[in-house]
Amino acid sequence: MASREELKAWVIDEIDARADEIVRASTTILGHPEPGFREVKTAKVVADRFAELGIPFRQELAMTGLRGEITGATSGPTLAIIGELDSLIVNEHPHADPQTGAAHACGHHAQIGMMLGAAAALRQSRVLEELSGRLIFMAVPAEEYIEIEYRDGLRREGKIEFLGGKPEFIRLGEFDDVHMAMMCHTTSNHDEGQLCISGTNNGTVAKKIQFIGRGAHAGGAPHLGINALNAAHLAMAGIHANRETFKDDDTVRVHPIITKGGEAVSAVPADVRMETFVRGKTLDAIMDANAKVDRALRAGAMAVGAKVNIQTIPGYLPMKQDNNLADLFRSNAMSLVGEDNVGYAAHRTGSTDMGDVSYLMPVLHPYVGGATGLGHGADYVIRDYSLAVITAAKALATTAVDLLADGASQGRNVLSRHQPEMSRDEYLKFMRNLAKEEEFDGAA
Secondary structure (H helix, E strand, O other), X not given: OOOXXXXXXXXXXXXXXXXXXXXXXXXXXXXXXXXXXXXXXXXXXXHXXXXXXXXXXXXXXXXOEEEEEEEOOEEEEEEEEEEEOOOEXXXXXXXXXXXXXXXXXXXXXXXXXXXXXXXXXXXXXXHHOOEEEEEEEEEEOOOXXXXXXXXXXXXHOOOOOOOOHHHHHHHOXXXXXXXXXXXXXXXXXXXXXXXXXXXEEOEEEEEEEXXXXXXXXXXXXXXXXXXXXXXXHHHHHXXXXXXXXXXHHHOOEEOOEEEEOOOXXXXXXXXXXXXXXXXXXXXXXXXXXXXXXXXXXXXXXXXHOOXXXXXXXXXXXXXXXXXXXXXXXXXXXXXXXXXXXXXXXXXXXXXXXXXXXXXXXXXXXXXXXXXXXXXXXXXXXXXXXXXXXXXXXXXXXXXXXXXXXXXXXHHHHHHHOOOOOOOHHHHHHHHHHHOEEEEEEOOO
């Protein structure tokens, strides 16, 4: 029987031997970025690599997702290692698609590389024969919660139910046989070190809003119109007036945009559309802020006598990471980059659908350096692929060894000490109850 340290040395050696091809997968994906539920070319890269590695897989899950699987020598828990397929839309990014504006301004192409690197290392027969349990390699679509109108159209067509990839995977049962899940995200924050343990994240709900007024000649007869843009402006002022009521500890974030401001400058705007997220550290904080946003939207409509349609769409749950998984990862991170280069971030105010998975099972979502620029910005790029992809792949693979070696004793220990927040059925019921559509007539 090989020791854990021997197993870790084997997976590290394999990742080093394949470093060029692992990085090439990431840079190939960088060259053809695709937003959520449209990641056809990206999914093909993953499918081709799974096939080359001899990893059985299924594809077209939640439209574009994939799931590969390998099994250890004896029974034990199932661990998922996850990478995200999708890009953002940032037209000014140096690697943006000139037709779509899609760009990897958040580093998901690096995630796919590190997931594939871990898969290549862990599939070795000399490693698998020492592991107990199963390894699932997931390439999941649509983590970035963008293009709400497009995705809501997919929902209305019955192609998806939820607008994020991992919630869709949960709905489809792809996590039903998984006991633990982990992934790693890139960061450009040098204060977080080369590898960074993270704690919690904000959750979010999304809102799609339409103010309906009455068109009229903006110069000749504005008094005959009902200005929907004014209703939206007043609604946003109402949201801003509520900000002082948000508790600092709840880290509430509300950031609306107007996606349609009217039809023509010569006409009183009669159809104005907005989108916003309502984020918070806890579900209670999100629900409190969400109620205040709805109140402000109704107030804007009432002020000018317009109508407002308010659609509340389930977003992502707040993420809670498992401390025992984090401890194992931290130990491997220190071995790879040194204790002084391992950071910690207690809470992040962004949101991820890994939060949804964290309500069902123990999850790990650390960060790796190698990027520069502002996340989601035109200057966010991976500068050090050796760190961002290769070191991250080693950290994930060695943590997987810890969890499934020695009869999966460490993995079983993690599971015995973890209490899930929800069952899958409870999760689906909660998310479905969040969905709501309301029409309010401000003139009534």
